[in-house]
Amino acid sequence: MGDTLAWRSFSYWMRRYRHTWRGTIVISVANPFLFLLAMGAGLGGLVDQNHSAYLHGIPYLDFFAPGLLAAAAMQTAVTESARPVHTAGQPSGSYRAAAATPLRPDDIFAGHLLFIAFRIAISAAAFVLVMALFGIPGSALLLVPAALLTGLAFAVPIAAWAVGVDRPAKLNAFFRFVVMPLYMFSGTFFPTSQLPAWLRPVVELSPLWHGVALCRTIALGTGTPYVHVVYLAVLAALGVLAGRRRYRRHLHA
Amino acid sequence: MADEILVRASGLVKVHPMGGVRAVDGIDFELRKGEAFGFLGPNGAGKSSTMRMIGCVSTPSAGELRIFGLDPATDGARIRARLGVVPQEDTVDTELTVRENLYIYGRYFGLSRARIRERTAGLLEFAQLEDKASEQVGALSGGMRRRLTIARSLINEPEILLLDEPTTGLDPQARHVLWDRLFRLKQEGVTLILTTHYMDEAEQLCDRLVVMDRGRIADEGSPRELIERHSTREVLELRFPPGEQAIRAEKVTDIAERLEVLPDRVLLYVEDGEAALAAVHARGVTPITALVRRATLEDVFLTLTGRTLVD
The missing domain is CATH 3.30.70.790 (UreE, C-terminal domain)
Known part of the structure; x- marks a missing residue:
């Protein structure tokens, strides 16, 4: 493992990370802390006063936190995969430097995915740590892998797409018109049963809805997670297949 | 062996998948060990496409290409391990330091930490970047980045160095510094392949060159021979x-x-x-x-x- 070609590519991203890790750790802790504080003590207090039947008597914060964990995993995944992959695939990007060495496009792809997975995992770990500080239930041992899977279901297909994107404006459009709506409507802030009946089936196709459901199921110990796991894993696997093709085509044109 | 052939191309063609342009349209050439070989031609003549095929990051559409006697289609990674590549656009990492850039590249080739440290000292001296070793590459001038790119391409002690328009975009002074470095490599016996659209560059550095135009080779010879033949x-x-x-x-x-x-x-x-x-x-x-x-x-x-x- 220590010297496979993909590992060399992973080492490159880790070396870059050495220059920025402090800042990312602060964000990974401060973000969930502020969010959970505002939503739990602020909004949650209001919701809980009404003993909302929709939440089946669960405190709002306990409902909200695992959902936000999934949404945060998506955000980390998108941030780490869209622009960095696109930049690296440009004529002056780091993929080009690596492609001139014994590394193959598959190795370059795998090494970068490994790093993205690492970033999603440590952000999720920081999040779960903050959840514990708030006394929110949920096993870290299961929640971190669940968040990681959610993130990869986004990161892998996005990387496969971004490597060959011609204009960065398309990445911005993706942020605005895909990521933002998913963030708002995938059941993070409120149960999707609140949505109009016609919208619900659409929302329940979104990977984030499955990620939120998976994390919440695990945290609250309700229902079975298998459908969500399979859905997210298939998405990530399809991303790997597409990415291998796209990386080869783009870097070895 | 002075006449050992390192690269042999015959009927080499590259058709770009987008637009179907025949960037390289059936060229033949041989590169011998120890020589400095140039592709001279205007933009769009097919020089870079040829370089990318030799660098094993682009698959020939037709014809035959052998590098070190190996086929790039099946042995790309093995061939790339023995090449040094200076691409047209600098691909050094601007957020890492000069030393880190050399380290990362050495790791790509699977060199040990100790070996990289050993090579780095010599390469920094060669690129005249000793006092910039710990600086972020983003702070370097264009000429310095170019020298770093060349130093980096030498980390694996390549048997052939590929230089795609090595001095395009540099000011005259930086060009002369670079030529001096490349001339030194030539003297040390490194085999060079370079593309250029500067005739003074080709005359200074190339033992032998081909004139390329619209994907084809118009003629081949030493600069002197070509001038005598055509002028x-x-x-x-x-x-x-x-x-x-x-x-x-x-x-x-x-x-x-x-x-x-x-x-x-x-x-x-x-x-x-x-x-x-x-x-x-x-x-x-x-x-x-x-x-x-x-x-x-x-x-x-x-x-x-x-x-x-x-x-």
Whole structure:
């Protein structure tokens, strides 16, 4: 493992990370802390006063936190995969430097995915740590892998797409018109049963809805997670297949 | 073995998947060990496409290519392990330091930490970047980045160094520093392949070169041979008022062995430039300016293709 070609590519991203890790750790802790504080003590207090039947008597914060964990995993995944992959695939990007060495496009792809997975995992770990500080239930041992899977279901297909994107404006459009709506409507802030009946089936196709459901199921110990796991894993696997093709085509044109 | 052939191409073709352009349209060449071999041609002649195929990051559409006797289609990674590549655009990481860039690249080739440390000292000296070793690459000048790119490409002690337009975009002083470095490598016996659209660069660095135009090879030889084959010893350049080049040229056609009318001047290919200029004056033709110079590869290119190198 220590010297496979993909590992060399992973080492490159880790070396870059050495220059920025402090800042990312602060964000990974401060973000969930502020969010959970505002939503739990602020909004949650209001919701809980009404003993909302929709939440089946669960405190709002306990409902909200695992959902936000999934949404945060998506955000980390998108941030780490869209622009960095696109930049690296440009004529002056780091993929080009690596492609001139014994590394193959598959190795370059795998090494970068490994790093993205690492970033999603440590952000999720920081999040779960903050959840514990708030006394929110949920096993870290299961929640971190669940968040990681959610993130990869986004990161892998996005990387496969971004490597060959011609204009960065398309990445911005993706942020605005895909990521933002998913963030708002995938059941993070409120149960999707609140949505109009016609919208619900659409929302329940979104990977984030499955990620939120998976994390919440695990945290609250309700229902079975298998459908969500399979859905997210298939998405990530399809991303790997597409990415291998796209990386080869783009870097070895 | 002075005549060992490192790269052999025959009928090499590259058709780009987007747009179906035949960037390289059936070329043959051989690269021998220890020589400095150049591809000279204007932008779009197919030089970079050829370089990318030799660098094993682009698959030939047709024809045969062998590097170190190996087939890039099946042995790409093994071939790349023995090459050094200086791409047209710098691909050094601007957020890492100079030293880190060398380290990462060494790791890509699977070199040990100790080996990289050993190589780094020599390469920093070669690139004249010793006192910049711990600086972020983003803070370096264009010329320094270029030297770092070259130093980086040498980390694996490549058997062939590929340089795609090594000095394009650099100021004259930085170009001369770079040429000096490349000349040193040549003296050390490194095999070089370079592309350029600067004839002075080709004349300074190349033992042998091919002139490329529209994906094909127009001719091949040493700079001297090419000039002797396709040009006279001297060239007389006459400049007339705008729009009058062709009319005035008619009056002096028979003075030259060959004559080229360009939009801004007339070139007379002659053995003795001063004598030709005297003959021009004797006819009562007075150009705005007149210049006698030795023939260069630019003239070779003009003769071969009817066009100038840098449009």
